[in-house]
Amino acid sequence: MTPEPARVLRELRKTARSEPFAVLDQVDPAEARRLLEDGLAATDATWEPEISDELRQFRALALARCRAMPEPDRPAQPVPEIDNAARDAIVAEFLASPHAAGLPDEAARYGARLLVDFGADYDAGRSLRVSPAKIAGFLLDWVPAKVILDDADRDALPHVVTAWARWAGERTGLDPAAVAQLVDVARDCGEDFREVYDHGADASPIRQFLHGLDTGGGLADAQDALDRRMFAMPYFGTRIGEEDYPRLDPGDPDERRLLIEGEHPEYHAVLGDPGFDGEIDGVNPRLHIAIHEVVANQLWEDDPAEAWRAAKRLHDAGVDRHDILHQLGSVVAAHLHGALTNRQAVDHAAYRQALDALRPPSSRRRAKSAVAPIRDAVYQLRVSLHGAKPPIWRRLRLPASTTLAQLHQVIQVAFGWEDAHLHAFEVGGRRYSLPDLELWDEAADEGTARLQDLASRPGTRLRYTYDFGDSWEHDVLVEDILAPDGVPHSVCLAGRRAGPPEDCGGVWGYAELCAVLADPNHPDHGERVDWLGHPHDPATFDKDAINTSLARIRLG
Secondary structure (H helix, E strand, C coil): CCCCHHHHHHHHHHHHCCCCCCCCCCCCCHHHHHHHHHHHHHCCCCCCCCCCCHHHHHHHHHHHHHHHHCCCCCCCCCCCCCCCCHHHHHHHHHHCCHHHCCCCCHHHHHHHHHHHHHHHHHHHCCCCCCCCCHHHHHHHHHHHHCCCCHHHHHEEEHHHHHHHHHHHHHHHCCCCHHHHHHHHHHHHHHHHHHHHHHHHCCCCCCCCCCCCCCCHHHHHHHHHHHHHHHCCCCCCCCCEECCCCCCCCCCHHHHHHHHHHHHHHHHHHHHHCCCCCCCCEECCCHHHHHHHHHHHHHHHHHHHHHHHHHHHHHHCCCCCHHHHHHHHHHHHHHHHHHHHHCCCCCCCCHHHHHHHCCCCHHHHHHHHHCCCCCCCCCCEEEEECCCCCCCCEEEEEEECCCCCHHHHHHHHHHCCCCCCCCEEEECCCCCEECCCHHHCCCCCEEEEHHHHHCCCCCCCEEEECCCCCCCCEEEEEEEEEEEEEECCCEEEEECCCCCCCCCHHHHHHHHHHHHCCCCCCCCHHHHHHHHHCCCCCCCCCHHHHHHHCCCCCCCC
């Protein structure tokens, strides 16, 4: 977004004329929307992305503007799958070229395979595409963050990349000036690589997850191990009571324990009280944390391996991470509780069998509901606030005949919204809203669209967006379709954390607001407290109050 589009266009044209890798092309609005949304999504998934303050401030508005554009009339092209044989063939071709002559054989083979894998897995399958940004990203970001190298491979990699830049540039038909620029970039980045790799471990959080792993099984095994450890402990900092822990090492068992406690703010007060020996909502907080710690440790070490296999099975079926941890914890409680409390012997075989038996709760009903949906059924939904960290979610049950207009009312109550802004749903690539809002010409009437007609099976996903300025996006997952229960209103079964205040700037603005409110010494603390006008505890979730309000909304 810019108030001076003509000036920006002139600068882009100038860059396209002077830079051999720059191309200025015109795309239609639908394609522009897809490109911009993909870019914003990639930024959200990047650890501490290098972005301007302006983007942080106006990201929600930019995303709303994108969604005002037409939807792409075709989905993004699927990333081509490049199997191991094809990757090995590219490596062999490079090694047979004169550009690879003089490189250490094994180090050149390993470095070239890393380059091929990087392009295949992180550049939409384009293993041979080369650019200055891609070379810099590979040497200075990706390798230091995700690959463990021995001394020989570390010393040889910059030379392998320089040779690869010349070979791939010529092979893909770049002109000599572009190839020369690639080689210069590779050499410059190579000079910085050793410093970044050797001294960047503390600055690169991913390295903490890879530390101590045996990568001898190849990149795929290392990636699976990385996924496993990041699933076990996806955070790097937390707050417990009044104490901030902005940088913790998830690989350290003691610091991992702090991160686990940080995920349970509802227990912070009692965990700090050595005299407390009771329960909260029927849960022993210390035992609950201990079981979470056992699950996290087992996932971290992949011992037993059945724990990660079960977690992947459940995650692939759409089960939320926190619920997966609870399901794994229930098996721990059933089979290891005696060992934790009374040092009883553990039947390891039975424990592993119980982990292997874990399945998504609705898997036995899924085939039936896909063929013959129950018209008077009850839908169990999980509604999550997209991008919120820590997660903010609600689990709801409501009649299958509920319209999207009624679901809008339910979500408003469940998250504490004030219904002061526009909203819309997206289901199966189609938008739904109130007709009198006239948001889009092609939008369907949410007042006549019912859950039972839009989501005939568990696993169906919907998107609900509220306030196109702050862009509060809610991911709605149909977790289960159950037998009728005769309840004419929605019921909140569970949830986590308070809903954000209105008009606080989207998920990024809310994270900043929480940080300011938690710090009485922050220069903006008083101003934000006055703006809010009432106390706000981000950890609060009042299920009873939500259900009292939901009972007033008749559905179906």
